[in-house]
Amino acid sequence: MSHPSAAHDIVPRFAVGQTVRIRSAQVFTHIRTPWYVMGKVGTVERVAGVFPDAEQTGYGHANARPVVLYRIQLLMQDIWTDYEGSDTDTLDVEIYEHWLEAV
């Protein structure tokens, strides 16, 4: 896995453990942010690396911009108001940096 600082001069904006909100947007093109976590608040579980932006590679861009990918951990009960499992159950989801904002 490429470490963020290794191959690119990209410094991740968010740190492990930091609280972040996943942005909400109505989009008609190719993205990888699932609808059910949009607008939800979680914490950075790990900085997963730097990857070509899927929103560009999805359309065949050979030189897509590199973006930092994070794993964001959310509590299930923060996602679903009717969640029936344990209140400690979690969901981890991979989110690109431009979909995150500091809380």
Added chain:
Amino acid sequence: MAFFCYPVERYHDVGGRIDAPLDLSRSGYEPWEKEIDAIHFMLADAKRRRIFLEEFRRALTLQLGRERYLRLDFYERWAIAIEVLLVEKGLISPVDVGSSGFDLNVLQHQRAPVSAEDAASKQRVTDRQEAERRSMLLKQALIERGVMTQHEIDAFIASVDTKEGGDGAKVVVRAWKDAAFKKALLKDANPAIRTLGIDLGFMHICVVENTSAIHNLIVCTLCSCYPRYLLGRPPIWYKSLAYRSRAVRQPKDILRELGVTLPDGVQIRVHDSSADLRYLVLPLPPPDVSDLTETELIGRVTCEGMIGAALR
């Protein structure tokens, strides 16, 4: 099929939306499904580089239209997505695959008054036949253009058929036996796995560990991403809309339907494989782990266990 809520524009984005039981009745893929699977991975391989994963995901999710997306089965959607991409790239012509697709007998059936259930069942058969027919034409077009040969397709299928989760099981068993390997694996999986001589292709693996207090479950709500290079083809239900939808909303119910009952108090951690990582669950070792050899233990690990759908 009941829907929790469903905006029209992102119909493939099914996390938490579809409340339907898991269908565990089908096992084993049909020959044409294995061929479409092989054609997809061969088109993307280092030798050909004709299509790229993210383009395929886009074609698979945005090109089909809501009604057809929800109606078609997994490889039926794959066949169309490959066709769309290859036409976009000028590698095949639309008529190579799309022509003379109308069976007049089927059309006449559809004109006769039928019950809604009959119509849906006839539609299912028509979809299936149409997907199989298009896949065959697609394959012929690729062979005629020299992109691949039938022999190469057969060899690819055979290599996947013999894999059956073997490489994943080797990783799991080594981690059970070797604490230093396990530590390295959980910290940064790719270099650790490569020390076992396993080819990971383009995959970036993230390993998550089951403990007596935590159970991990893997899903991809947007398509059906799966650690292919480690586990081969996924179980059929893994690709279903019901699993993709409910695993992130009703994981305990899904696990129960899969035959997994967790003790009270076990925390469930669901991982949505939404972008560039692929996941491997490290199951709990059997109680007699230290008495068994690595070869014996490999036989105890299943694909289901390595995605959290079974205890081991």
